[in-house]
Amino acid sequence: MRKIKVGIIGTGNISGCHIEGYKALPDLCEVSAVCDIDEDKVKAYAARHGVARYYTDYNEMMAKEQLDAVSVCTWNAAHKGAAIAALRGGANVICEKPMAMNESESLEMLKTAEETGKLLMVGFVRRFGNDADILKNFIDSGTLGDIYYAKATYLRRNGCPGGWFGDKEYAGGGPLIDLGVHVIDLVRYLAGGPKPVSVYGVTYSNLGDSRAVGGQSWVSSTKGFDFKYTVEDFASAMIRFDNGMTLAVEASFNLNLKKDMGNIELFGTKAGAKIDPQIEFFSDMNGMLVDIKPHGDTSLSFNGLFNREIAHFVDCVRNGTKCKSPAEDGVVLMRILDAVYKSANLGSEVKLDV
Ligand SMILES: NC(=O)c1ccc[n+]([C@@H]2O[C@H](COP(=O)([O-])OP(=O)(O)OC[C@H]3O[C@@H](n4cnc5c(N)ncnc54)[C@H](O)[C@@H]3O)[C@@H](O)[C@H]2O)c1
The missing domain is CATH 3.30.360.10 (Dihydrodipicolinate Reductase; domain 2)
Known part of the structure; x- marks a missing residue:
């Protein structure tokens, strides 16, 4: 199978753990686009990590890129919108914890995953x-x-x-x-x-x-x-x-x-x-x-902790492996x-x- 194309929404602290996880799997995936509402931040992030394209609007990123997988690493209030846009844009999603602001938002996200047939994983890294x-x-x-x-x-x-x-x-x-x-x-x-x-x-x-x-x-x-x-x-x-x-x-x-x-x-x-x-x-x-x-x-041990989470997500996306941290548990x-x-x-x- 070809390398999967990955996007990251939200390029703050935790996204650093996600991108290192993807970069540790160079034969399996490639981060091809990143997005943050802070243009200076996302531009610097893309340059630092050698990512080809950056965006300030996740809808535009999803429309222009053919992404197989997206990490949602924004603050909590933006999880729902970003995850739903990514799922509707054809990507599988790993969303940071907490899954959403409340149960009703998380149910909307789960429903979208079911409708689109895409994976929605929650970043329960523990x-x-x-x-x-x-x-x-x-x-x-x-x-x-x-x-x-x-x-x-x-x-x-x-x-x-x-x-x-x-x-x-x-x-x-x-x-x-x-x-x-x-x-x-x-x-x-x-x-x-x-x-x-x-x-x-x-x-x-x-x-x-x-x-x-x-x-x-x-x-x-x-x-x-x-x-x-x-x-x-x-x-x-x-x-x-x-x-x-x-x-x-x-x-x-x-x-x-x-x-x-x-x-x-x-x-x-x-x-x-x-x-x-x-x-x-x-x-x-x-x-x-x-x-x-x-x-x-x-x-x-924090050594390799996020890498294991990201490697599992990539494995689920590439091979259909059963997700260890599915959206249903995020909703609960x-x-x-x-x-x-x-x-x-x-x-x-x-x-x-x-
Ligand atoms: N798994 C863990 O152990 C762990 C640890 C820390 C944080 N987190 C989670 O990670 C998420 C981010 O936390 P952080 O510490 O990286 O925060 P942060 O403040 O460092 O970064 C958040 C980023 O999201 C961006 N953002 C907000 N709305 C956006 C939108 N609509 N589109 C694009 N970008 C947007 C902000 O501009 C900012 O750069 C939170 O949900 C937090 O709970 C998880």
Whole structure:
């Protein structure tokens, strides 16, 4: 098969991870066009990466280029429009997380993928982690038994990326939609994809973004907009699933805690497990409690993480391989996130149809 032609919409920070992933597969694909609303930025990006053509309007790019695949790497508010234009323009799409601003947008995107017969993958990059692979293997072979409770934390003490990440009009929400989405999805993925049945959530906006400088390494590359800080700085939720499992999740941009934390813990009838800083299992053996650590380094490695995600997307596009991170799972995540925000507003539990 010939090399597939790839386009990238949104040439900010995360697009750097996508383009490196494509460039690592020179025999399989070629990034032939890129697009960003910031002309100086996209021009410099195209020159830096040796991309032949650049655009400031994704509709024009889709009309003029014969693209097989598109990465959507814009801020969240532009995901829906860019993904739908790319799908309608005949391309398969990988869209960054969160899939959209809310469930209704994500459903429109999924419907378009179904109508066009194109792949819509969501960039749930944690599914491609070495730690996820190892733990999923143990779980699928029954090591944990039935998982009935899970905890997921993604807490930053002083870590709003600033710019549009703090503006609800562009981001859809704060740390829940930006960080919580990663760990909620990872728990669902590891637990075999249960569906949410009810959610109780709380959000707080007590600290805002007026924190001490320093501490946050991921800062939006977007300049020249008057973004307002309008999102929550902390969110927590209890999510019940149709398999009986409950997940407790916590996410923050700003929180008065000692140290940033990112972990998931799973509690099953045969054993429990955690992933950070290394995978470890907790159970009993011969009448004794045991803590079991797989040999070697099992901590999440960022080395090659996005390359594995992009290589999988390219493989799906070229060979029709079953997608490990399909749009359907992006929609379920948006349903959960919507329900957390709704519950926080109502002050009561929100029930969901399965
Ligand atoms: N998978 C991960 O771990 C991870 C990490 C960081 C960010 N992200 C996601 O990646 C996306 C981008 O984040 P970022 O950190 O690169 O932000 P960024 O601010 O650095 O870049 C966003 C870019 O999108 C461009 N853009 C906005 N609207 C556009 C449109 N209509 N057409 C073309 N370009 C448009 C902006 O001009 C900007 O250059 C977000 O959805 C974010 O949640 C994912």
